Amino acid sequence: MKNNWPIWEVFIRSKNGLSHKHVGSLHAADAEMAIENARDVYTRRTEGVSLWVVESKNITASAPTDADALFEPAANKIYRHPTFYNLPDEVKHM
Numbered sequence: 001m002k003n004n005w006p007i008w009e010v011f012i013r014s015k016n017g018l019s020h021k022h023v024g025s026l027h028a029a030d031a032e033m034a035i036e037n038a039r040d041v042y043t044r045r046t047e048g049v050s051l052w053v054v055e056s057k058n059i060t061a062s063a064p065t066d067a068d069a070l071f072e073p074a075a076n077k078i079y080r081h082p083t084f085y086n087l088p089d090e091v092k093h094m
Contacts (some may be wrong), residue, residue, distance in 0.1 A: 007056040008034040009044050010041075012048035031055075 003026040023042050028034035034053040042086035043051070062070055 005029050008038070008053045009056055010034075010038040011052040011054070012038075012042060013050040013052075014048055016049055020045065025056065028053075080093060 008028050008031075009025050009026050010023050012023050013020045018073050026034065026037050026041060030055060034055075035051055038051050038053055042048075
């Protein structure tokens with residue numbers, strides 16, 4: 001029964017060499033059906049060259065309330081943020 005189908009997260013890579021991006025979710029009975037449904041729903045205009053589907057229950061995410069504990073320690077490691085370098089004028093978009 002469709003009400004018992006798991007939720008799948010859909011990722012599409014638009015061109016070779018680019019990263020996959022999350023585009024949405026759908027219900028499907030299994031991975032094969034999820035790929036077929038994702039193709040039908042999210043790539044009707046040939047938007048992609050590759051599809052990934054991941055059952056939502058297999059994704060672990062951090063909670064927004066944990067952001068300080070997860071990301072704040074990086075702020076005291078200035079070597080990770082090269083803001084003290086002088087860039088030549090020829091270097092654009094960096």
